[in-house]
Amino acid sequence: MNEKTTSGASLFGAFTHKEIRHILRDRRTLLILLGIPVIQIVLFGFAITTEVRDVRVGILDPTPDVATRHITDRLLANDYFTFAGLFSSPAAVERSLRRGEIEMALVFAPSSPGRITRDGTVPVQLIADASDPNTAALFTGYATNIITAAAGELAGTPEESPARLLPEMRLLYNPAMRAAYNFVPGVMGLVLMLICAMMTSISIVREKESGTLELLLVSPVRPFVIIAAKIVPYLILSGINIATILLLSVYVLDVPVVGSLFWLVLVSLLFVLVSLSIGIFVSSIVRSQVAAMLISGMVLMMPVVLLSGLLFPVENMPILLRWTSHLIPAKWYIAAMKKIMIEGAPVLYILREILVLVGMGILLLLVSWKKFNDRIA
């Protein structure tokens, strides 16, 4: 029997060192892990966008006057719409719509000058290409708002026509209705989940597959040390990813961090720990890297994408799916992130999310603890 020449702490250090070496020497995987957040942010920010931008508008104004010009100017002055041509007949408008040269047409009825200003009604028609119904509904809605406002300006102040009720909408927290406000927290949830759960489970199962875990077990080291040492590098990697995402969202996507950065980071770390425990749990139930990848990829990632509210609103889903969504840690994390980051809510408002995440983490660790044997069979 050897005398103890090294302490437990240095053993942990040696193992952490080993894990960091594994990660650093697998350049391709490392590149992917560091690149994922950048790619996701760029994809969601610029390619996959649900926002309306640069809608091509055609104008049909047989009898232009001050009023119609004011409305046209107001509409085209908006970022969402660009001028795509002046038309002389309804037939020409329809041709252009069909060819896809324009997506929306603003058609004024031929009328006596000054009519709009007199009775406040706008004889104007919006014709939209509704082959993409959501987008069409969105930009006709914008256009209607702009036209109503412009018409209101022409008609004078509201005091002069007290009978009309004009609801004033205020879009809180995201006045420009920018999708980025929604997906930045979502991408954070996705990326952290991917790196922590998937990579941890793969890296533990790899040791099972290669037989090195057998060797490690036939030694005085406790499985706890092996697992804990595996967590450290992924914790660091997650930290880098959180920073990358936040920097990209603030400086590239103009999504501000309204709330407390401290709590944002703290809640993110909590979520990282929950994801790591998911990874440990997965590794305790599978034997091959492929199985670990499939479970983390399909069974864990798909619900995160579909049920966390990242792409589809959970509120509109059938009751069963809504219930399922409560089981997904990322859902709670994303909800908390939205509140802190976008709404600037104080930490008291996300207490429920924090408690749910803490509970999930403890439960997962307990179950994995039970399942992770210090024997192989």
Added chain:
Amino acid sequence: MAAIEIDGITKRYGSVEALRGVSASVERGEIFGLIGPDGAGKSTLFRILTTLMSADGGRASVDGLDVAQEYRKIRSRVGYMPERFSLYLDLTVEENLKLFATLFHTTVEENYALVQGIYGQIAPFKNRRAAALSGGMKQKLALSCALIHKPSILFLDEPTTGVDPVSREELWEILGHLKRQGITTLVSTPYMNEARLCDRIALMQEGRFLEVASPSAIVARHGRTVWAVRGDRMSRLLVDLRAHPAVETCFAFGDRHHVTPCPGATTRHLREEMEAQGHREVEIQEIAPGIEDCFIRIAGRPDVKDE
């Protein structure tokens, strides 16, 4: 006190009985060989003795410690080298060795003397990743890692499988060297010719120990006259030999057939009979029976690897 006591160990995987109650005792400083074909249960026994698996029945102790109760203590006293190369391929030779030294709360320097003979040969490549080593060098690294904490008992599961003949010979030399240092070795091999290099062996088949004794004792007990027979058409010769009344058993052994003749039979007579059946270039030679002949005799069939 014996180094390893195995007493009626059983283990099953579902419906497959991997070990059907094996018992043996390994003395201190002995090289004990588990000899048997693939699937005989050798690796399962290794895993039970190294405390990686629990046995279903029976008892076993290693270095005087019970494998079920005191497994933590056992883990720090034994060195284990699994059948498959199980070191970190992306770490260098030196990093692997250092990691295993740290694992056992020791340092490479402290026990370098023990591994010097083995590690010295791969030390020139210490900055090379383990993945880039040849089979023989991988084996030496694995053995160095298993030895770096100066274990009292060494478990080597098929250390010579898939290794070139020169490295194989070297490995057995190393085992002899370790034996002189007082280390007990339990080694398994499917190669019968390596059985002679062990102090004692257990012939293993289908989860049972057929025989536990020294190789010479086994040969003395079971060895009968063996004839090595050769001809121009070997597969037909095997059929004809088996059908011949003077032949008790006949099995294919590489480029020869080993015949156990019935008492009173002569080689000349058998050769003439075979030539009469149309075989040419028939050569019959009396040879000393090997462990493999004994194994076949005891097991009743030849499913062991020849070199």
